[in-house]
Amino acid sequence: MLQNQLAIAVGVFTITYVIIMSEKLNRTAVAMVGAFLMLILNVESQEQAIDNIDFNTIGLLVGMMIIVNIMKKSGIFEYIAIKAAKLAKGDPWRILMSFAIITAVASALLDNVTTILLIVPVTLVITDTLSLNPIPFLVPEILIANIGGTATLIGDPPNIMIGSATNLGFMDFLLNLAPVVVVIFVVTMTIFKLLFKKNYCCDDSDKDKILQMNENLAIKDMVLLKKSVLVLSCTILGFMLHQSLGYESATIALFFGAVLLLISGLDVEDIFLEIEWPTIFFFMSLFILVGALEVVGVMEFLAEKLLGLTEGDLLLTTMVILWVSAIASSFLDNIPFVATMIPLIKSMATMSTIDVGPLWWALALGACLGGNGSLVGASANVIVSGMISRHGHKLSFVDYLKVGLSMMSISIIISSV
């Protein structure tokens, strides 16, 4: 009976993941079928499945989505972008630097996909105004969005999942990862400046067009903007203090999301319509799928094997996790990968005396930065590629790979140090 359950669990899990990675079918639908097959085939009970869902991750994602969906309606992001472009006096390189900093900070506070969806439209307008090819602007922004998101608990879904599973807090992520992220940011932008500087020149007449833009026209609702900024500030402060206050990060996000929903005066249905429910259900399904493997003991088995391979050596185990996570995340969806690695590392903690602290940071760095490796490495990359093609430009898989894989490798080398 147990052997049957094991075979079924591994079989369903593997087939589900292979189909998800192939991207031939909608990943949410596939994950849901896989997850509920685990229940139908009695690998895990409904109660176990519900227990396996990390509602802290789900709550944090939903809460932040509410806050961002409301903030977007004020026009603040367009305002910041136009203001930054004008402060840069229309100089393309200085605009890119400003946008890169905005992207990095935004990505650290919001998720990568949201950041990209906010920065890419404004970048397209600016590069169009400057009569420049948008690709040399968008590629660094993709890289920086993934890099910036690595710095905090809330910046990237892998970090949210790791933080939730390990009780590592916002400040833990900030203090351990932000310094590395800053170094990687500086190195990345320096390399772009040195290798691609000819792409960042334009006529003075085009620069003047930027100076003629009016950032105040971008503000759609000043009252909403002030409310949103206030609530976001409180939310960030809440994240910084959540551990000492004794609250989970989801509580902070959902509380302030609810407050903003109430005071914004916007139609609640409209805001909820914009929440990425397919992503939420994808996460829930993944937790059930991975939970099923835990129930049948596969995670313990894999943890044993990994410890055997590295002979329990912390440095070696850390490097293996860092580089394997990075390479896997370059070509596969990092969220299912991290969802699988979390119980694996937890099993390693219970089975040995190894200090798993560095392993979590290695997983966070590898999974987040690995997303820069290829066009399919992160959702944000795929979205930008889609948006570029709708504007009549083309960013091929190979073109991106030449830049992305190199930059990713450099960032992982820096992380290894």
Next chain:
Amino acid sequence: MRKLMNAEVMEHNMRLRQMGADVQVINSKMCFVVFQIGEIEVAYCYNVNKKGRYFLERTKPYPLALREFEKEQDVINIIEIDLEQFRNASKSHNIEGFISINRNMHQTLRKFEDLFLYYNVPSEEVDIIKARLDEINQEITKTKASAERVYFKKNPENL
């Protein structure tokens, strides 16, 4: 797909605002309605939104100007009457000519718009075009006076 749509809306919004526009983005549903009456395809699109406004436009066989309604039933009534009238008209020997004239008139209107938006038209030419238009209007009124009325459920709005 929705994410890409939202990003596009954001981009358009930004460009239009820089041009001085006030832009409102409303969540709504767009419905496309197609009827086949013999050889004639009659098509509409209408928009249903939360503000309680309904926008209706006929797209085939020739455009009906965009109209705004306050009640959903008004949209259905318009389509119903329109369809009935087209069904009746489809039995006429002149239906092809009728559709052709309508398309011609819309084409003429677009040319007229181009003329005024792209060229500096002398006032004498404006008078000539006006006079020709008055002649067509008089011809329509004269034809109405001598023609047999065939549709009684509703009165004409413009004749």
